[in-house]
Amino acid sequence: MALSEREIIELLKKELSLPAAFEDAEAIPFKGTQLIVTTDMLSEGDDFPLGTPHYAMGWIASAANISDLGARGANPLGFLMSWGIPALAEQQIREIARGIRECADFHGTKCIGGDMNQTEKINLCGTAFGWTDKPLSRSGAREGDAIAVTGPLGATAAAYLTRWNRLEGYDGLLARFDRPIARLDLMQELNSKGLVNAAIDDSDGFAPSVHGICSESRKGALLRFEDVPIFNGVGEFAEKEKKDLLYLINMGNDYEMFMTIAEENFEEAKKVAKKHGCGLSGVGRITSGKVLIERDGKTEELPAKGFAHFSV
């Protein structure tokens, strides 16, 4: 019986004496501040379904790492990209590089180096560096905090399934998949203003992200499914392709940020978000109980399970 991703990670945390807490990025005390470091590997197949443009691979691999810095509210110092690629055409290599460069530029950071390797399938492994005196954490949620998300969810999952199953008619979702925006500058400003109690990016999906905050903070939540913002066209996709919306948003990787915010700070946080061109939707509240969700008039426990490697 093969181990699940979670079981593998629990095992490694023991074997490597890693910090017990799960965070989007690690913090190293250094020269009176905290270095924030994070790594994310993305591969053809699991992360880049057939048909994903090479430009998008470079952009997404960069955004995934930048987003993890954002979850800690860090100032970026740059990132490295290790490439594992088969013998690609020069133009394909250029397109991956262009995706990396344009994503870095867009987010105000820079790829400063890397490593080149020959592999059978494309495998991009980034590592981003940043710093902050006070990193945001998954563990800071307090009872009564609003739970908020920075933007509409579900486009990544729908686009992934569109490519995977070779569906047609969902170009808007594919475009969103190919060029995700990481909430780096927003999270820096919210962090520097002390407006956020806990944060996590949505890479593991809606339910795992909320559970991630709740389990690290030893809290519960009451969520309202109807308040979760859904990306334009994902509702139609769900209906037409017979997918449950919760299943779609649980696939994650929309590069939006979940956070908890004290009631008295919510309006100011919203203003900051608006300045950065995104919304901040309240989707529930932190409680002292279990993680519950209201949907269609019923309140039920929300299972923690979202997308995981090694689950099929």
Place this chain on the structure above:
Amino acid sequence: MALSEREIIELLKKELSLPAAFEDAEAIPFKGTQLIVTTDMLSEGDDFPLGTPHYAMGWIASAANISDLGARGANPLGFLMSWGIPALAEQQIREIARGIRECADFHGTKCIGGDMNQTEKINLCGTAFGWTDKPLSRSGAREGDAIAVTGPLGATAAAYLTRWNRLEGYDGLLARFDRPIARLDLMQELNSKGLVNAAIDDSDGFAPSVHGICSESRKGALLRFEDVPIFNGVGEFAEKEKKDLLYLINMGNDYEMFMTIAEENFEEAKKVAKKHGCGLSGVGRITSGKVLIERDGKTEELPAKGFAHFSV
């Protein structure tokens, strides 16, 4: 026509506006010192031939990154490891983790986190962090410097070919392959004492490493092949398997360090090396001319070419 590894890297340096200089690790000015960051991806096949124990994969992937910190004379802050693995047995995962942990412990550093992914073949991508006020560089060689190497070469190539071609009788070479020692603490001390002018680790092989120093320093070299230390048993391997010794040491990844040292510092540097349990063999001198090698009484230009990805 596919691009060579060097051509790909040159292309990326332009596309990503990376520093023109080639170094083992990148330096980021931070809080009055320099952060040193480096990434190295190792994969089944190219880096881990069939038969490589899982323990060795974890050790080698860690050592490769630690060695790059050493080449810059940095103090380690820790490293991240991204895992791409198929569904392995729990014991295999534990063995990779044990290799990572024991390699980190041995070198006085620590794996502090990572990322888990499902891939068809094992792919370990590490990123190491360190710092130093004055990073060593490939570009500091001066005319008249002695060129020195920290230990005997060729074991990695011979062991690789042993596994690749399923040869028998070379267990000592396999043991050396599976547990390489990175010259981290030695290089820190040599750097802090100002004894080294230029440094590079041998991951690209003997000739590319010497050329790496010479081209970044705009210098030449006169090497004596007979002075290059060869690992125990590699001579016999070369003879029996009909491989040229220069070909073997050009495959690299012995995790020894090449450096250039001013004449007046060489004896003191040797003492430091001895303290760290390794030698420091002079193999030639930095000149203002071309990169030449004396072998069997003849002096010829040394081609820069060693092992490269995308070369077959």
